[in-house]
Amino acid sequence: MIDFVIDGRNIGHSFPPLVFAEVGINHEGEYDKAIQLVDAAVAAGAELVKFQTHITEKEMIPTDMKPGNISNEKLWDIIKRCELSEKEERKVQAYCKKKGIIYLSTPFSREAADRLEDMGVSAFKIGSGECNNIPLLEHIAAKGKPIILSTGMNDIESVRRSVETIQKYNVPLGLMHCTSMYPTPYNKVRLGAITQFQEAFPDLPIGLSDHSLNIWTCFGAVALGACMLEKHFTISRNWPGPDTGLSIEPNELANLIQGSKAIWEARGGQKTRLVEEQGVIDFAYGTVVTIMPVKKGEIFSKDNIWVKRPGTGPILAHRFTEVIGKRAIKDIPADVHVRPEDVRNYS
Numbered sequence: 001m002i003d004f005v006i007d008g009r010n011i012g013h014s015f016p017p018l019v020f021a022e023v024g025i026n027h028e029g030e031y032d033k034a035i036q037l038v039d040a041a042v043a044a045g046a047e048l049v050k051f052q053t054h055i056t057e058k059e060m061i062p063t064d065m066k067p068g069n070i071s072n073e074k075l076w077d078i079i080k081r082c083e084l085s086e087k088e089e090r091k092v093q094a095y096c097k098k099k100g101i102i103y104l105s106t107p108f109s110r111e112a113a114d115r116l117e118d119m120g121v122s123a124f125k126i127g128s129g130e131c132n133n134i135p136l137l138e139h140i141a142a143k144g145k146p147i148i149l150s151t152g153m154n155d156i157e158s159v160r161r162s163v164e165t166i167q168k169y170n171v172p173l174g175l176m177h178c179t180s181m182y183p184t185p186y187n188k189v190r191l192g193a194i195t196q197f198q199e200a201f202p203d204l205p206i207g208l209s210d211h212s213l214n215i216w217t218c219f220g221a222v223a224l225g226a227c228m229l230e231k232h233f234t235i236s237r238n239w240p241g242p243d244t245g246l247s248i249e250p251n252e253l254a255n256l257i258q259g260s261k262a263i264w265e266a267r268g269g270q271k272t273r274l275v276e277e278q279g280v281i282d283f284a285y286g287t288v289v290t291i292m293p294v295k296k297g298e299i300f301s302k303d304n305i306w307v308k309r310p311g312t313g314p315i316l317a318h319r320f321t322e323v324i325g326k327r328a329i330k331d332i333p334a335d336v337h338v339r340p341e342d343v344r345n346y347s
Contacts, residue, residue: 004146004172007102007122009047011205016261017222020230021046021253025082026241034092038099040235044253048102050125053116056080058109070182071242078242086115093119110139117143128152128178134165141169150209152180176230178209183246189217194224211246215256222263229260285311287337288320294332300324305338313337
């Protein structure tokens, strides 16, 4: 897999998972709330905070549609209310730079993508709804910047078509497995898709954009090799907004960042005995010892030898039966390690 870089942050198997604190529209169109969310993400240890760039008239036609079980409010009204102006977005981006956290935003139209390009974003994060929007993918990929693509609501062949479209422009690309259910039941998360993506796209970093409750499935994703994690983020689930109910709060974000790094450090490896375990081996292993005095010529049996700690004796427990039935070469007192040179015909 080829590692790639966003704003100086390397992404790939050789680096801890990059956690996206997905503010999205949890600011409800209020600039001050957006700034509070940046501060909360920074305080939790996040490296990246992600917003959404909506220019409602450019991404949809007027509609009375309601977004299913997400909200009873009209979709148009939600998006319009939650817009940040270009001036506000630039101020948020500048504030993120001041605070040392990477700013990304998801465009939902070509005009939004152009705005973000003018703002000088370091990469584009594309939402699942645009995963199969080939014209928009081409428009964004032509800008020549890294792209992270969420893939909810798409099957593997649809994703493959999108990947091929983006790769024509020779830009770094990462994929996020996602299930577009809000919230996602655990049995619909399908972490196996991460492995499927790794096999289908071995040169791409794979992540999880997760809409399930809590942070548990993200830990499972890291164990499977996920390089990126995305969770909706809010200061409080009591805040209004269509996404706050499934968002994680600052303490959960901090746990996700720390826990995912710990799991990343722990994954991999093989079952071998480590040099660092020797200190425990010395006291924890069992070795063959006498449990009563043994006379020269006496036959070793379970009555006069057994296996005890510490593990500093020369005959380990798994070789105990090799001593049974053989004769002692010399007198051996009780409670001492039996040595190979004490046993006739021991090899």
